C-alpha cells in the first residue's frame with residue numbers, strides 16, 4: 001500500500017534510475033486500455049472524462065490505445081492549461097492522430113456529453129494530485145458519471161477520493177473498476193469496485209534503494225520560525241573533541257535550527273573553538289560519567305532529538321552513564337560510536353536510530369556476512385529484536401526498522417576517513433528531530449553519501465570529514 005507522497009518519491013526514484021514518468025504514463029495508459037476492453041465490444045463508445053494533470057494524461061494514452069473503438073476524449077478545462085509537460089505531449093498526440101477530443105470549460109457543458117449513451121466511461125479527472133473536495137466542473141461531472149448507469153473505469157483512484165486517506169471530501173465518482181498503478185492505494189479495498197493493480201514498469205529498486213525521491217516533500221514552509229526545524233543535543237566528547245563538533249556542525253548544515261553540545265568541561269573550549277554556531281554546555285569532569293546524567297536528562301527533554309556517542313570514548317564509567325541516561329530518556333536519539341554497545345543491554349523507552357558500521361553491529365550481537373541481501377535480511381531481524389531502527393554503514397548502507405528495509409548506494413571509499421561517521425550521526429539527528437526514524441535514517445545516509453560523492457569529485461582521495469559539511473547544503477538544495 002502506497003500513499004500519494006510515497007508514490008511520488010518512488011516515481012522520482014524510478015526517474016533517477018532511468019525510467020522517466022513519460023514511460024510510466026505510457027504503461028499506465030496501456031493498462032487502462034486493457035481493462036476497458038473487458039467492458040466493450042467492437043464499435044462500442046468509450047468516453048474519457050479527463051482532468052488537466054497526469055491522471056488525465058494516462059487517459060490520453062489509453063484513448064490512443066483504444067483508437068479502434070468509438071472514442072471521445074473530453075478535457076475539463078482549456079488545453080493551454082494542461083498542467084504537465086508529459087500530459088500536454090500526449091494531448092498533442094491525440095490531436096495529431098485526429099482522435100475526437102472536446103474541451104469542457106463549465107459545468108453546464110457536461111450535459112452535452114452523452115454519458116448515458118456511452119458503453120464505458122473512463123474517469124480520469126483526478127488521481128493522486130487531488131486536494132480537498134472536487135471543484136467545478138469536476139464535481140458536476142462526477143455526479144453525471146455516477147448517474148449514467150454505464151460501466152465506469154476509474155484511473156488510479158475514483159476522482160474525488162483522496163489517495164492518502166481513501167476518503168472523499170465531497171462528490172466522488174462511483175466506479176465499477178479501478179485501475180491503480182504499481183501498488184494499491186489507501187481505501188480502494190473498501191470500495192464496491194473491482195481493483196486491478198497494474199505493473200507499470202517501476203523497478204523494485206525504486207523502492208528498495210534510497211534515492212532523490214526520498215528528499216521530496218521536505219521543503220521548508222516559507223513562514224517558518226526558529227525551532228520549527230528542530231533543536232538537537234549532541235552528547236559527546238571527552239577523549240575526543242572533533243567528533244561532537246563535527247556531528248553538531250553537520251546537524252546545522254542538515255537544517256537543524258539550534259544545536260547544543262553537552263561535553264566534559266575539560267574539552268568544552270576546544271569544542272566551542274571549532275564553531276561559534278554551536279551552543280556548548282560544559283559538564284562537570286573530564287569524561288561523561290554517572291554524575292552528569294541528571295544534567296543530561298534536563299537538557300535532553302528540552303530538545304527534539306539527541307545524538308549520543310561522538311567522541312565519548314570507550315571506558316566503563318561513560319558506558320554506565322550512557323546506560324543510565326537511556327534508561328530514563330524517552331525521546332528520540334541517534335546512538336553512535338562507543339555508545340552503541342550499551343543499546344542491546346539497556347531497557348529504554350526512547351526511540352533510537354543506531355548507526356553502527358559492520359564491525360560495531362557485530363559487537364552489538366548483530367549479524368555479519370559479505371552477502372548484501374543476506375545481510376539486509378539479518379539486519380532487519382536484528383532491528384526487530386532490538387526494537388530500534390538500524391543504519392548499518394558499509395559500501396552499501398542498510399537501513400531497517402524491522403518492517404521496512406532500504407539500501408543506500410551513495411558514498412565512496414574515501415568515507416573510511418575519520419569523522420564521516422560523526423557527520424552522518426549529526427545529519428540523521430537533525431532529520432530525526434522532525435521526521436520518522438526510518439525516513440531520517442534513510443535520507444541521512446543518502447545525503448551524507450551524496451555529499452561525499454560531490455566532495456570526491458573535486459578532492460579525490462584526499463577527502464576529509466569537513467569536506468562533507470561544505471557539500472551538505474548543495475545536496476539538500478539540488479535534490480529537493
Ligand SMILES: NC(=O)C1=CN([C@@H]2O[C@H](COP(=O)(O)OP(=O)(O)OC[C@H]3O[C@@H](n4cnc5c(N)ncnc54)[C@H](O)[C@@H]3O)[C@@H](O)[C@H]2O)[C@H](O)CC1
Pocket residue numbers: 007008010011021024025028051052053054055056057058083084125126127128129130131132133134135136138155156157181200
Ligand atoms: N508514478 C506515478 O505516480 C504515476 C502517476 N501517474 C498518474 O498521475 C496521477 C497524478 O498526477 P498529478 O498530475 O500529480 O495529479 P492529478 O492528475 O491527480 O491532479 C492534478 C490536477 O488536479 C487539479 N486539482 C487538484 N485538486 C482538485 C480539486 N479538488 N478539484 C478540481 N481540480 C483539482 C490540480 O490543480 C491539477 O490540475 C496519478 O494519479 C496517476 O494517474 C502516471 O501517469 C504514471 C506514474
Ligand SMILES: [K+]
Pocket residue numbers: 055123124125126127154155156157158159
Ligand atoms: K481518476
